[in-house]
Amino acid sequence: MVPNPQLGFFGRDRGGSRAVNFAFNADQELLRESTRRYLADHHPLSALRPVLEAPEVFDRDAWRLAAGLGWTAMLVPPEHDGGSVTDQPLVDLVVLGEELGRVLHPGPFVPTNVVADAVSRWGSDAQRKAVLPPLARGEQVAAWCLTADGSVEPGSCEVRAERRGDALVLEGVARYVHGATVADLFLVLARMPDGLVHVLVPATADGVGVRLQQCLDLTRRFGVVTLERVEVDAADVLDHDAGAVLERAVEVATVLQAAEAVGAADFLFHATVAYLQDRVQFGRTIASFQAIKHRVADLLLTLEAMRAAAHYAALALNDRFDDRPAAVSTAGSYAGDGFAFLCGESLQLHGGVGFTWEHDVHLFVRRAKTSQALYGDPSWHRERLCALAEVDAAQRDA
Amino acid sequence: MDVTVPEIPARYDGYRAELRRFIVDHKPTLGWKQRSGLRVPEEEADVDALREWVRSLYDAGYRLAQFLLEEVDEHEQRILEQELGATGLPFVLGNPLVAGALKAFGTPEQQARHLPPMARGDHIWTQLFSEPNAGSDLASLQTRAELDGDVYVVHGQKVWSTWAQWADYGYLLARTEPVPGPKGITAFILDMHAAGVDVRPLREMTGTTDFNEVFLDGVRVPVSDVIGARGEGWKVANVSLMTERTNVGGGSTGDIAAALVGVARAHRRRGRPAIDDDSVRQAIGAFSARSRIQRALGYRVATKAAKGAADMWDAPVTKIWFSELNLEVAEFALALQGARGALVEGDPDAVDDGAWQDRFLYARAWTIAGGSNEIMRNLIAERGLGLPKERRGDIS
Numbered sequence: 135m136v137p138n139p140q141l142g143f144f145g146r147d148r149g150g151s152r153a154v155n156f157a158f159n160a161d162q163e164l165l166r167e168s169t170r171r172y173l174a175d176h177h178p179l180s181a182l183r184p185v186l187e188a189p190e191v192f193d194r195d196a197w198r199l200a201a202g203l204g205w206t207a208m209l210v211p212p213e214h215d216g217g218s219v220t221d222q223p224l225v226d227l228v229v230l231g232e233e234l235g236r237v238l239h240p241g242p243f244v245p246t247n248v249v250a251d252a253v254s255r256w257g258s259d260a261q262r263k264a265v266l267p268p269l270a271r272g273e274q275v276a277a278w279c280l281t282a283d284g285s286v287e288p289g290s291c292e293v294r295a296e297r298r299g300d301a302l303v304l305e306g307v308a309r310y311v312h313g314a315t316v317a318d319l320f321l322v323l324a325r326m327p328d329g330l331v332h333v334l335v336p337a338t339a340d341g342v343g344v345r346l347q348q349c350l351d352l353t354r355r356f357g358v359v360t361l362e363r364v365e366v367d368a369a370d371v372l373d374h375d376a377g378a379v380l381e382r383a384v385e386v387a388t389v390l391q392a393a394e395a396v397g398a399a400d401f402l403f404h405a406t407v408a409y410l411q412d413r414v415q416f417g418r419t420i421a422s423f424q425a426i427k428h429r430v431a432d433l434l435l436t437l438e439a440m441r442a443a444a445h446y447a448a449l450a451l452n453d454r455f456d457d458r459p460a461a462v463s464t465a466g467s468y469a470g471d472g473f474a475f476l477c478g479e480s481l482q483l484h485g486g487v488g489f490t491w492e493h494d495v496h497l498f499v500r501r502a503k504t505s506q507a508l509y510g511d512p513s514w515h516r517e518r519l520c521a522l523a524e525v526d527a528a529q530r531d532a
Numbered sequence: 533m534d535v536t537v538p539e540i541p542a543r544y545d546g547y548r549a550e551l552r553r554f555i556v557d558h559k560p561t562l563g564w565k566q567r568s569g570l571r572v573p574e575e576e577a578d579v580d581a582l583r584e585w586v587r588s589l590y591d592a593g594y595r596l597a598q599f600l601l602e603e604v605d606e607h608e609q610r611i612l613e614q615e616l617g618a619t620g621l622p623f624v625l626g627n628p629l630v631a632g633a634l635k636a637f638g639t640p641e642q643q644a645r646h647l648p649p650m651a652r653g654d655h656i657w658t659q660l661f662s663e664p665n666a667g668s669d670l671a672s673l674q675t676r677a678e679l680d681g682d683v684y685v686v687h688g689q690k691v692w693s694t695w696a697q698w699a700d701y702g703y704l705l706a707r708t709e710p711v712p713g714p715k716g717i718t719a720f721i722l723d724m725h726a727a728g729v730d731v732r733p734l735r736e737m738t739g740t741t742d743f744n745e746v747f748l749d750g751v752r753v754p755v756s757d758v759i760g761a762r763g764e765g766w767k768v769a770n771v772s773l774m775t776e777r778t779n780v781g782g783g784s785t786g787d788i789a790a791a792l793v794g795v796a797r798a799h800r801r802r803g804r805p806a807i808d809d810d811s812v813r814q815a816i817g818a819f820s821a822r823s824r825i826q827r828a829l830g831y832r833v834a835t836k837a838a839k840g841a842a843d844m845w846d847a848p849v850t851k852i853w854f855s856e857l858n859l860e861v862a863e864f865a866l867a868l869q870g871a872r873g874a875l876v877e878g879d880p881d882a883v884d885d886g887a888w889q890d891r892f893l894y895a896r897a898w899t900i901a902g903g904s905n906e907i908m909r910n911l912i913a914e915r916g917l918g919l920p921k922e923r924r925g926d927i928s
Contacts, residue, residue: 154831157533172579427909431910455536516813524807530790
């Protein structure tokens with residue numbers, strides 16, 4: 135499918151008089167409302183305060199209760215206890231991601247959905263039956279072991295897999311694994327002599343070790359997963375082209391992370407504007423200074439652009455538009471940097487109070503800076519966009 | 533969510549084929565070199581050829597919805613805009629924003645008298661809003677219109693009027709009431725051929741002449757040429773200004789990234805093709821993202837408007853986004869060209885006969901016109917987010 139060019143003025147092709155519908159529908163708005171209410175009641179950011187420096191911030195019981203809102207069910211087919219709100223599950227998930235982002239929710243929303251999606255699409259019957267229902271119901275969580283340096287480059291994959299009879303033996307390490315310490319199941323990218331594979335590894339398998347990483351982000355936990363002669367069944371391998379599985383997983387993760395960034399940025403933006411209207415210096419609110427107003431305008435510009443990028447990426451990925459890779463990398467590059475910019479500006483505009491431990495703004499700064507490095511950092515996405523532009527240029531010349 | 537192009541049914545293939553034949557038979561050849569932006573022909577012969585072109589389209593039944601009161605077939609309209617757009621020639625002459633004002637506020641007589649000739653290229657329009665001392669602060673405009681029997685007598689000076697040198701009518705804002713600010717302003721239809729109208733073309737930094745100064749010295753305008761009610765010109769104008777800002781925001785940045793790849797391939801940096809330079813690749817990737825976001829912002833703004841849920845900041849946000857992107861792309865393209873980037877149209881070694889250099893210079897029209905980007909930021913903060921307004925000074 136091809137998106138409407140929406141050129142206007144010079145190009146003038148607006149797709150006829152039919153208005154484009156680039157908005158969530160009523161059911162999705164209902165999902166947003168109920169999720170926001172639920173999170174305000176059960177998972178306000180203030181509830182994380184006591185556990186910011188604790189080894190664990192994730193509450194498994196709370197996660198199971200919340201799963202009823204569909205947090206991890208959208209990409210799972212109904213026969214395995216999944217189900218989405220609309221026929222555009224990735225767009226549904228953007229609504230959830232934004233709401234979870236607003237409260238800097240610690241849960242492994244991104245990796246669990248990535249793993250559920252991969253198994254739904256490419257898992258064997260047995261894998262689907264075993265893995266999907268507990269993930270969709272929130273009874274289990276999954277983590278994604280990608281590389282040793284946190285990048286999405288296959289060359290950085292440091293888990294080796296060898297065949298031994300019917301079994302597969304895994305050896306190596308993956309780092310920066312969100313939810314590693316609480317995951318029941320890992321989706322592990324591994325290198326075979328003849329190429330890459332994705333393997334499902336239970337956290338309880340012999341030889342699996344997890345070390346909690348001390349991380350800038352205080353509202354999530356990451357870990358190092360080591361695999362020492364971990365023996366799994368050949369039936370635990372995802373039987374599909376590993377490059378395609380990896381690309382899809384990176385794209386889903388990118389879109390969901392961008393959605394979290396939009397939600398968090400939206401919350402922080404409005405909190406910042408409220409603060410500026412409240413704070414009085416020189417006998418006037420600091421919001422009345424034009425130097426401040428123009429910075430606020432730039433933050434709104436950033437936020438609106440992040441939102442447009444994230445929503446379009448979700449739509450393009452869900453509906454498999456021709457420009458899907460570029461749309462996803464647009465969100466990956468812009469939302470990542472935009473979120474970090476907005477958080478930094480917010481801190482600066484708060485002045486001294488923003489520098490204190492008690493104020494929440496540093497939690498957003500920490501989240502943004504961490505997210506920037508995950509699932510393809512902005513520079514990785516920009517390089518991808520440039521490579522795609524080279525393809526476009528070659529097609530134009532041909 | 534759905535932003536896909538509606539399929540044009542096969543039964544319209546005949547309409548398209550016929551239109552293409554018509555275009556081949558009637559498309560004029562111009563002496564004017566067309567450049568990017570809202571540019572205006574410099575020779576009367578070209579204006580005449582364009583009038584003839586638009587007239588032939590209209591008479592053959594190829595009419596644009598923006599000038600029509602009746603409903604049109606959406607598929608035909610879309611084909612029309614696609615095919616006419618592909619010619620690269622203007623098919624709307626003058627500044628058409630008054631059409632929206634006439635549709636919303638004009639009397640049936642005004643609509644009947646002005647919309648069809650505007651559509652047919654018989655009447656070219658210009659906009660008479662900005663003044664030398666009323667740019668960003670448009671509501672402080674000083675051009676006066678004083679009632680004298682059944683005519684208003686207009687005195688004042690306007691500036692930045694595109695197409696005024698060729699215009700038949702002007703869409704005028706003037707002060708009819710002795711009160712400052714927006715409340716005293718009325719919108720008029722002004723006959724550009726009337727006595728007392730003096731148009732002086734301005735040569736801009738681009739070296740071309742796209743804007744004009746217009747001096748109004750005792751121009752008599754019948755009361756029947758007021759658009760909307762007396763004193764309500766600000767309301768009328770805001771309809772057009774919002775359209776203008778959205779249009780600036782909707783301006784196509786084209787396939788920016790692919791075009792920049794072309795420039796980067798043709799030039800070298802530190803002995804290698806520039807496209808192999810990582811900093812160049814990062815910049816092209818970033819421009820690609822920003823141009824894609826521009827399109828997505830367009831979807832968002834169009835959807836909100838259609839649902840009646842527009843935010844006040846929608847038009848300013850898209851206007852700033854487009855105009856700053858457009859400027860930075862041109863700056864980057866010049867940098868990619870190295871010393872060759874200093875060559876302009878006419879030099880045999882200039883890249884694309886200086887198109888990037890012209891775009892670089894003209895880009896400031898977009899960051900300033902339609903309300904400068906600084907005013908847009910004030911609007912976003914004050915009217916959009918409710919932050920305190922800047923206090924007016926007392927220098928008159």
